[in-house]
Amino acid sequence: MRVFVLNFKSIVIAGLVATGPVMGLAEAPKRVVSVNLCTDQLAMLVAGPAQLYSVSELAFDPRGSAMAEQAKTYVPNGGFAEEIYLMQPDLVIAGSFSTPATTAMLRRLGVPVVVFDYASSLADIRDRLLQMGDVLGQPERAQMIVADFDAQLAAFQAEATTNPRAALYQANGYTSGDSTLAGQILIAAGFENIATEAGFPYGGFLPLEVLAMSQPDAIITSNPDAARSRAEEILSHPVVEALRETTGAGWFSDRDWVCGTPFVLNAIAATAKLRRQLEGDGS
Amino acid sequence: MTRLMAVLTALLALLFSAALVLGPADIGPVESLRALVVDNGGALTLVMREIRLPRAILAVLIGASLGMAGAAMQGYLRNPLADPGLIGVSGSAAFGAVLSIQTGVAATVAFALPLSALTGALVGVFLVLSLAGPRGSSLTLILAGIAISALAAALTSLTLNLSPNPFAASEIVFWMMGSLADRSMTHVWIAWPLIALGGVLLASLARGLDALTLGEDAAEAMGISLKRLRLTLVFGTAAVVGASTAVAGAIGFIGLVVPHILRPFVGAKPGQLLWASALGGAIMLLVADIAVRVVLPSRDLKLGVLTALVGAPLFLHLIYKTRKEGL
Secondary structure, eight states, X not given: OOOOOOOHHHHHHXXXXXXXXXXXXXXXXXXXXXXXXXXXXXXXXXXXXXXXXXXXXXXXXXXXXTTHHHHTTSEEEOSOHHHHHHTOOSEEEEETTSOHHHHHHHHHTTOOEEEEOOOOSHHHHHHHHHHHHHHTTOHHHHHHHHHHHHHHHHHHHHHOOSOOEEEEEBGGGEEEOTTSHHHHHHHHTTOEEHHHHTTOSSEEEOOHHHHHHHOOSEEEEEOOOSSOOSTTGGGGSHHHXXXXXXXXXXXXXXXXXXXXXXXXXXXXXXXXXHHHHHXXXXX | OHHHHHHHHHHHHHHHHHHHHOSSSOOOHHHHHHHHXXXXXXXXXXXXXXXXXXXXXXXXXXXXXXXXXXXXXXXHHTOTTOOTTTTTHHHHHHHHHHHHHHTTHHHHSTTHHHHHHHXXXXXXXXXXXXXXXXXXXXXXXXXXXXXXXXXXXXXXXXHHHHOSSTTGGGGHHHHHHOOOTTOOHHHHHHHHHXXXXXXXXXXXXXXXXXXXXXXXXXXXXXXOOHHHHHHHXXXXXXXXXXXXXXHHOOOOSHHHHHHHHHGGGGTTOHHHHHHHHHHHHHXXXXXXXXHHXXXXXXXXXXXXXXXXXXXXXXXXXXXXXXXXTTO
């Protein structure tokens, strides 16, 4: 599997040039705290040396974070207004899913807060990277990463041909449609999504029977957590097991699928590999 | 008498077939039943045998369990308000099940899940019966039930909130309200041995419960051992409720509604009410499970929501009635 690697040589040089004024700040922020798993990773990618002070605890968990190793050089935060305020940041970066109570309180306390929208397409990833570049006063670094991302993505899009039908199936029978990031990853990897046929443009609970009757060419399920839950029991239901045996079986790894970062290229690569295997079978 | 049995059995058969042919996947009834019997190796057989059949079987087993347990407890306590869900037995069973899932025991040891739910249910029944006394007044019975339900719910929520699994906390709703969605034959195999055992124990209470209507002394004079009756009731109820809750969560009110409706038809004989309530409970749960699939197919509406919507008003009515009777 190809792994997304950043082209750091050129980025470091660009990072030396700090430009302002940005988002109402006089100059580039020097002590930034990120409180959302996805903005954590964007910030770690784009921030200049010693600019980012703290990332959320979730960024340290290799199950959900593609940058768990890199996160170790930062201070973890639990996303609570009190501890964040005591870190004395000059900028807090939150996601649109962060609790409004926390961001509102930080603003009341005079801490600038920037809220990033959730990425639901591959184009959004470019936008968020550029936005992060603006917010951190590192536009050149951001542009560099975007250029690299575009180049790798273009390689995948040139390759897709037959478009077999795949099902994304997660805990509780949740599926993601074309208008979600996961759906876009599937499309970029050259698959068609059965969620769209079943009438789920965004996402929703796909009944097990509908999944079975739609007879997908491949089924991509999430990897159950080591700590058991009833929600994930459905991923080992006899019907899902039967589909895995008779069709292509792929795995959905949260770290590469959940956040709109360049690491989705890893998810696309793994899924495209599954498609090539299916095509190799002559099916 | 036999007419009631015939009507209930016919209704059960009809609803069981309806449960098999109704579902989110659009398949014709004849076609689906054929796929159930003849294995054509396709997706249709898979859907029928691994999704709809286990779901319908579980609805019958669990509904019968809850109906029968309710009838047995009401007969023993001579109190129409006793229901395994209301008095905290289902809640304690759910706590036992959650513990065994979260500690990982359920995944490693066969039958650990229903057995730990059974243990939870046993603690629940035992606590309720000791708190309410041998002839529990409505007040102490309900109060004891509220306390046990609240404690069991709190412990279940605590366990799930402490779990490192990101999905665990959202499962609190399942354990409190119950659902039969996406169950498989595995769950049928987990549940049926204990339900069968508990069912036999509860059915053996028929003579004793009938005798008990004449009073405790009269029953003992007729050769009924009250101690043994009580022990059989505790184990029988814990077995059926434990196994049911382990696979479908806590579904309330079936044990309250069904015996109440059927009591006039069996001449208020608690012994005959046992099997009638078993059939009635199976019917009620099948209806509820068909309704959640037809009304809101994509939302996984919980069964407990429907049974409570029917059961809670009846519960209020029963409280009002018992108050008027000065109990």
